[in-house]
Amino acid sequence: MVERIVVLGGGTGGTLAANRLRRVLDDRVQIVVVDQDDSHVYQPGLLFVPFGLARLDEIIRPRQRQLRRGIDYRQAAIERVDLETERVWLGDGTALEYDVLVVATGSTLVAEETEGLLGPGWLEKVFTFYTPEGAAGLHDAFTWFDGGRLVVNVVDMPIKCPVAPLEFCFLADWYFQELGIRDRVGITYVTPLDGAFTKPVASATLAGLLEEKGVELVTEFNTGEVDGPGGRLVSYDGREVGFDLAVVVPLHSGAAYVGRSPGLGDELNFVPTDEHTLQSKARQNVFVIGDAANLPVSKAGSVTHFEGEILVENIRRFLSGKPLDGSYDGHANCFIESGFHKALLIDFNYETEPLPGHFPTSVGLPLLKESRLNHLGKLMFQSFYWHRLLPGRDIPGVGSAMPDRGKHREPSRS
Amino acid sequence: MPTATYAGKNVAVNDEGFFENPDEWTEEMAPEIARASGIDELTEQHWRVLKFMRTEYAEKGTGPTVRVLGKTSGVSVKELYELFPKGPAKTAAKIAGIPKPRGCI
Numbered sequence: 001m002v003e004r005i006v007v008l009g010g011g012t013g014g015t016l017a018a019n020r021l022r023r024v025l026d027d028r029v030q031i032v033v034v035d036q037d038d039s040h041v042y043q044p045g046l047l048f049v050p051f052g053l054a055r056l057d058e059i060i061r062p063r064q065r066q067l068r069r070g071i072d073y074r075q076a077a078i079e080r081v082d083l084e085t086e087r088v089w090l091g092d093g094t095a096l097e098y099d100v101l102v103v104a105t106g107s108t109l110v111a112e113e114t115e116g117l118l119g120p121g122w123l124e125k126v127f128t129f130y131t132p133e134g135a136a137g138l139h140d141a142f143t144w145f146d147g148g149r150l151v152v153n154v155v156d157m158p159i160k161c162p163v164a165p166l167e168f169c170f171l172a173d174w175y176f177q178e179l180g181i182r183d184r185v186g187i188t189y190v191t192p193l194d195g196a197f198t199k200p201v202a203s204a205t206l207a208g209l210l211e212e213k214g215v216e217l218v219t220e221f222n223t224g225e226v227d228g229p230g231g232r233l234v235s236y237d238g239r240e241v242g243f244d245l246a247v248v249v250p251l252h253s254g255a256a257y258v259g260r261s262p263g264l265g266d267e268l269n270f271v272p273t274d275e276h277t278l279q280s281k282a283r284q285n286v287f288v289i290g291d292a293a294n295l296p297v298s299k300a301g302s303v304t305h306f307e308g309e310i311l312v313e314n315i316r317r318f319l320s321g322k323p324l325d326g327s328y329d330g331h332a333n334c335f336i337e338s339g340f341h342k343a344l345l346i347d348f349n350y351e352t353e354p355l356p357g358h359f360p361t362s363v364g365l366p367l368l369k370e371s372r373l374n375h376l377g378k379l380m381f382q383s384f385y386w387h388r389l390l391p392g393r394d395i396p397g398v399g400s401a402m403p404d405r406g407k408h409r410e411p412s413r414s
Numbered sequence: 415m416p417t418a419t420y421a422g423k424n425v426a427v428n429d430e431g432f433f434e435n436p437d438e439w440t441e442e443m444a445p446e447i448a449r450a451s452g453i454d455e456l457t458e459q460h461w462r463v464l465k466f467m468r469t470e471y472a473e474k475g476t477g478p479t480v481r482v483l484g485k486t487s488g489v490s491v492k493e494l495y496e497l498f499p500k501g502p503a504k505t506a507a508k509i510a511g512i513p514k515p516r517g518c519i
């Protein structure tokens with residue numbers, strides 16, 4: 001009997017999951033990937049576009065070409081999932097039946113949920129670098145911006161790659177120094193969190209780095225309104241931050257179709273998922289990978305990569321009626337670009353916050369510390385993304401589980 | 415472990431004043447916790463949010479974030495800030511006797 005796995009989303013998680021599944025399953029299992037368009041964006045590259053360090057055409061590739069032979073690709077909008085009849089309804093009115101469903105539709109920006117954000121001034125003096133259009137628009141804006149207040153604002157968590165807005169501040173500092181106008185540009189980072197980052201040790205290090213680079217930090221600011229013409233962010237509790245140019249990371253939700261699929265998602269359209277097996281809480285034959293899941297992990301490509309191995313093993317076990325493997329530990333690994341050809345690296349999981357030390361062992365890359373080696377790591381990640389991560393190959397020496405060997409358990413106090 | 419006295423009873427709280435054990439909470443304690451958080455009177459709207467917090471906690475094991483409260487409690491985020499000016503999710507959790515909502519990662 002032929003069985004069919006339908007993978008929703010052909011981004012990071014959908015592509016790597018389909019490729020890994022195709023390798024381990026025989027031809028009796030059909031694999032179909034559905035996505036709404038044909039532009040696979042290497043999203044970490046968006047950070048570099050505003051500063052002229054990357055161009056859109058260098059970071060976008062067609063989707064289907066990233067899929068192995070033997071995987072069907074269907075370009076269509078997903079309308080909704082019917083968990084009862086095990087069908088996915090598509091925008092063209094057709095339906096796909098599945099035996100196993102993989103939800104990999106990531107997160108969606110919902111800028112319209114913040115008053116004024118898309119109003120007058122949007123893409124004129126209010127931008128985001130989280131979309132290709134926004135990043136390109138910001139690149140243009142930087143050609144005329146010759147001084148004033150640059151404000152970088154995260155509206156609320158969760159967001160993809162929570163370190164990216166900090167990296168943006170560091171790169172902006174470098175960019176305006178190179179231009180020779182840094183003394184005329186004020187940079188302010190405005191966050192809803194009570195510090196620079198979510199985890200205490202890394203938060204302290206990153207706050208120190210902001211200070212060193214002359215970036216002002218405004219915390220516990222819950223943006224209620226973006227007033228483009230007036231050039232101000234207004235918080236729900238009535239505080240204001242003025243700007244000449246605002247870079248806003250909008251609210252994120254799960255994909256809208258999740259909300260139209262009874263029983264699948266939560267209030268924000270993310271899919272409740274078992275933290276260790278990646279099986280959805282809705283149905284046993286529905287699995288979740290990447291940003292679409294409601295897991296307490298960063299929404300990051302590295303997380304998606306580490307999840308891939310366990311997701312595929314569990315789908316294999318599910319198809320052969322075996323108990324699932326509960327070994328996903330929440331492993332995340334992020335380079336933090338800090339300008340001047342340097343970067344930091346953080347490595348953490350559900351239990352362990354980012355600590356100093358080295359990765360993956362005591363002779364590896366320095367953790368939670370600026371270095372040129374980490375910057376090279378970040379640059380290499382792009383080629384790694386297309387050639388190892390998406391095809392679903394493992395990295396020699398770096399498994400799914402977080403390595404503990406190089407970490408300093410008691411961080412030195414400074 | 416620190417304790418606090420509300421409505422004449424001793425309860426265990428953490429460093430920031432959030433209840434360690436939500437079962438120790440009673441409705442009579444709410445006005446006193448509210449006053450300590452700068453809210454002089456609990457209106458019907460306040461109670462609507464507090465009850466919602468308790469139900470959410472009982473179902474999910476954590477209090478909702480402001481954004482989720484705004485989507486599901488029937489009270490808009492704007493009004494939530496008018497009711498609990500120092501931060502709805504945290505203040506309401508404290509007054510409703512549930513632990514501090516788990517932040518996002």
Ligand SMILES: Cc1cc2nc3c(=O)[nH]c(=O)nc-3n(C[C@H](O)[C@H](O)[C@H](O)COP(=O)(O)OP(=O)(O)OC[C@H]3O[C@@H](n4cnc5c(N)ncnc54)[C@H](O)[C@@H]3O)c2cc1C
Pocket residue numbers: 008009010011012013014034035036037042043044045046047076077078079104105106107129130160161164255256257289290291292299300301302303304333334335
């Ligand atoms: C600016 C920026 C910088 C980042 N930097 C880093 C970094 O340095 N390191 C790192 O690890 N991660 C980084 N990330 C995060 C990383 O890109 C994401 O976490 C990762 O791509 C998540 O993969 P995913 O498969 O869950 O979602 P995605 O790759 O976003 O894929 C979701 C797919 O679902 C499709 N889809 C959604 N809804 C529908 C529908 N209704 N019908 C059909 N198709 C649909 C979309 O078209 C999309 O292709 C960054 C992200 C951004 C925005």
